[in-house]
Amino acid sequence: MIEVAPFIVYGFATTHDALVGERTLLAADITHMTIPTPKSLGALCGIALRVPEASAHDAELALTAARCGWTVRVQMQDRVL
Amino acid sequence: MREAGSVEDISYFDHAATSWPKPQVVVDAVVHALTDAGGNPGRSAHAIALAASRLILESRTDVASLLGVPNARDIAFVPGCTAGLNLALKGLLKPGDRVVVGSTEHNAVARPLHALAAAGVRVDVVQADSAGRIDPYDIERAVAEAPTRAVVCQHASNVLGAIQPVGDFADIAHEAGAYLIVDGAQGAGHLKLNLAALGADAYVASGHKGLLGPQGVGVLYLAPGVDAVELMQGGGGSSSEDPVQPTARPDRYEAGTPNTPGIAGLGAAARLLSAEGDAIRATERRLTRMLHEALLEIPGLRVLGPPPAEERVPVVSVVHERVDGDRIAFELDSRYRIAVRAGLHCAPWAHATAGTSGSGAVRFGIGYGVTEEDVERAIRAMREVCA
């Protein structure tokens, strides 16, 4: 059986905010991916940040400290092919 | 020293119209944006679009830092100073409002205000002296005369070089509950700015003049909470389901695909100015004074604006009692390879203030890359042309 680890996706109102978020996670050395915003997140900018669930707490502390508020936070899993 | 891409034998004195040659870092940044980051920023999340989005973030952050703006979201990239001024004026003023405006404004302010006056905005002009200086007391008096929505003025005159005490104007405007809207086309880059401290509610600049960026991009700063209505609605890559324009900054003011190469170039220029701006400005001031003092010695020549001992932006405009300005400009160009601008400089109000509506003037605009040799060459040429 394949184990699929869940991850958290953060959606932002503007590309500016999403990329400030990306820059913040890079500077804090937090594993992340910059991804197209999943449709299910709703009306947001086109870029979202994906963080492994285990790193979500650290990511949120870093984003909050950088005053980079995410608009939506959703837990997701990759589809199993 | 001349930068790559220049036409070596031209002494370029038209920086007040647009800076040229551009610093090599600006040229390189434009080429880099076109070559390596040519996607549509904010629209997609693939590598080449993300590269463009990141360039814009970097430029916005670096421009904000140069201008003393704590939150880069308060900087919107617009197509130019004219576009930004239209947005600030039309986005903040409505029929029935009153504005108080200086008498040396460029057409980028005068014409939108003319259109707004036709739509029912009352426009009251405060007269500057013939050198272009506005006494804050006159602004205070005008503002006290009737309820005022905004004080509008340029930071510095593109014809007379006079610098307005915009910090004082901000205090006066705010005391009366009015906005201060500043046309910073000739201020940004040539004057060290801290917009958060200056107090303007809107400050608009050309990217391509003293800020040394490419043409086709300008900067609109709106202070936090200043709720200017956007002039354009359209796509921006965010909240696409929503029929209304997003209100989040900067997206609210940036509908449509931006000028990514221009913005990248402007970002590179901002970094250059953050590092070397003080030295660049000191050279500009020294050369401006050198030119100003020498031109004052030429018989029959009137130099407009404040005297050399007073601070001015690097603009020196002159009128000769016999030789027409267009003749002077033509001879400087054709005989001496010196580029200046004659005429009214899109600023008939400033010329009316200086008493030069009939003649216009010949303007020397100094800026990045102008050397002492250029100035000496201009002085020699002017002595001959005006003889």
Ligand SMILES: Cc1ncc(COP(=O)(O)O)c(C=O)c1O
């Ligand atoms: C004082 C002033 N305001 C506004 C502008 C308009 O700038 P742009 O043509 O870059 O929109 C200029 C340009 O000459 C100017 O000198």
